[in-house]
Amino acid sequence: GEGEMAIGIDRIGMFVPDQYLDLTDLATARGVEPSKFTVGIGQSRMSVPRQCDDIVSMGANAIADILPEIDVDRLGLMVVGTESGIDQSKSSSLFIKHLLGLPNRIESFEIKEACFGGTAGLFVAYHYVAAHPDRTVLVVASDVARYGLGTSGEVTQGAGAVAMLVSANPGIIALDDDSEDYSEDINDFWRPNGRTEALVDGKYSMRVYLDFFRHAFDAYCDRRSLGLDDFGALLFHLPFTKMGVKALRVALEQADDRNRERLEGNFAMSARYSREVGNLYAGSLYLSLLSWLENPRGDDGDVGDDGVRALAGQRIGLFSYGSGAMGKFFTGRVQPGYQRHLRVQAHARMLNDRRRIDVAEYERLFAAYYGTGDFETQIPSSGFYFSGVRHSIRQYSLAD
Numbered sequence: 403g404e405g406e407m408a409i410g411i412d413r414i415g416m417f418v419p420d421q422y423l424d425l426t427d428l429a430t431a432r433g434v435e436p437s438k439f440t441v442g443i444g445q446s447r448m449s450v451p452r453q454c455d456d457i458v459s460m461g462a463n464a465i466a467d468i469l470p471e472i473d474v475d476r477l478g479l480m481v482v483g484t485e486s487g488i489d490q491s492k493s494s495s496l497f498i499k500h501l502l503g504l505p506n507r508i509e510s511f512e513i514k515e516a517c518f519g520g521t522a523g524l525f526v527a528y529h530y531v532a533a534h535p536d537r538t539v540l541v542v543a544s545d546v547a548r549y550g551l552g553t554s555g556e557v558t559q560g561a562g563a564v565a566m567l568v569s570a571n572p573g574i575i576a577l578d579d580d581s582e583d584y585s586e587d588i589n590d591f592w593r594p595n596g597r598t599e600a601l602v603d604g605k606y607s608m609r610v611y612l613d614f615f616r617h618a619f620d621a622y623c624d625r626r627s628l629g630l631d632d633f634g635a636l637l638f639h640l641p642f643t644k645m646g647v648k649a650l651r652v653a654l655e656q657a658d659d660r661n662r663e664r665l666e667g668n669f670a671m672s673a674r675y676s677r678e679v680g681n682l683y684a685g686s687l688y689l690s691l692l693s694w695l696e697n698p699r700g701d702d703g704d705v706g707d708d709g710v711r712a713l714a715g716q717r718i719g720l721f722s723y724g725s726g727a728m729g730k731f732f733t734g735r736v737q738p739g740y741q742r743h744l745r746v747q748a749h750a751r752m753l754n755d756r757r758r759i760d761v762a763e764y765e766r767l768f769a770a771y772y773g774t775g776d777f778e779t780q781i782p783s784s785g786f787y788f789s790g791v792r793h794s795i796r797q798y799s800l801a802d
């Protein structure tokens with residue numbers, strides 16, 4: 403409300419591995435019509451991690467994307483949201499904190515609730531800053547999405563990380579702390595201890611996602627007396643872009659043509675990055691946010707010299723979903739001057755400079771991803787990387 407301190411996302415960084423599988427290649431190898439993947443599922447490419455890309459290295463690289471702009475002296479907490487844990491006890495956040503050379507006085511831990519972990523971290527950060535307005539929090543969402551070769555989930559894999567700095571008077575998005583939450587103990591998607599791939603009841607998971615969205619969105623709009631006119635964009639957790647199309651359809655059931663055209667156009671911008679990288683699990687919703695902010699729509703709002711639309715002041719609605727299951731609908735406002743804090747060119751390069759690999763190489767990397775015992779990985783050309791396991795301890799390094 404009026405006069406209250408704004409808290410939210412001050413900076414956003416991202417990282418995806420530097421290679422991808424083209425999904426028409428995957429379709430051909432699996433004997434599937436390519437349009438099923440590119441239109442039916444709505445994905446073009448997926449990120450493929452090498453053995454040296456794990457949640458620690460990817461999370462550290464996503465933070466490195468924004469670290470030069472972070473005042474480390476103010477940093478009080480670092481939280482990692484993930485469902486691709488690398489240890490049953492020790493948190494990935496401690497490895498990341500050490501790799502980046504962050505001070506030991508920083509509190510640091512990991513959170514899990516499937517794809518909801520990044521959002522859980524974001525709201526922990528919100529409340530931390532509300533209690534300590536002079537401090538900031540790093541929230542990292544980092545995951546490897548794996549379903550198994552030849553499964554129906556295979557086309558919805560991906561890997562990567564998003565890092566967000568949360569602060570008072572944020573540079574990019576001020577969040578509202580009045581979300582609508584919904585949780586239920588169900589089995590739509592899960593990964594039992596000892597398994598390296600998720601188990602999933604795919605069609606059921608899609609139904610539950612849509613039910614939770616409908617419930618949370620309707621309840622939030624009723625409580626706040628909001629309608630579609632009040633939203634500049636509706637953004638979604640995107641396990642694959644078609645899922646967001648279906649959720650948006652639910653929101654637009656009563657829409658007039660103007661709202662439909664506007665919200666569909668904005669959704670298309672939010673889905674661009676996901677279509678190129680696949681499911682990032684905990685990071686997917688925030689990749690949608692970044693994609694929407696960084697991709698100009700041309701006919702909507704003033705486009706600045708840098709080609710980015712002026713979205714400042716717009717209210718956005720975000721739907722976070724984590725299987726198991728937890729759903730949250732929340733809102734935020736785009737902050738004046740947000741364009742200055744985006745890294746549009748760097749992110750375009752990160753996506754466009756990736757190497758296309760063939761299905762045989764993807765299958766080889768998939769099979770070799772989890773090593774056993776002590777081993778060494780191959781050193782990448784740049785960035786933080788997982789170098790292997792020595793005496794049962796994971797080792798990390800920086801390539802240059």
Ligand code: HMG
Nearest residue numbers: 435437438442516517554555558604605607608641724725
């Ligand atoms: P499937 O068996 O391939 O599905 O599994 P399908 O046969 O229904 O085909 C998919 C779509 O392609 C359909 O479109 C077909 O009509 C269309 P729709 O009717 O739904 O609009 N299609 C074609 N389109 C054009 N040309 C063609 C053609 N053929 C068919 N020739 C499924 C798909 C998503 C279920 C599977 O990939 C899967 O199980 N994925 C993993 C689970 C998942 O992502 N669930 C999403 C909701 S749960 C969630 O988001 C949480 C999650 O991120 C995990 C977490 O929280 O940690 C997953």
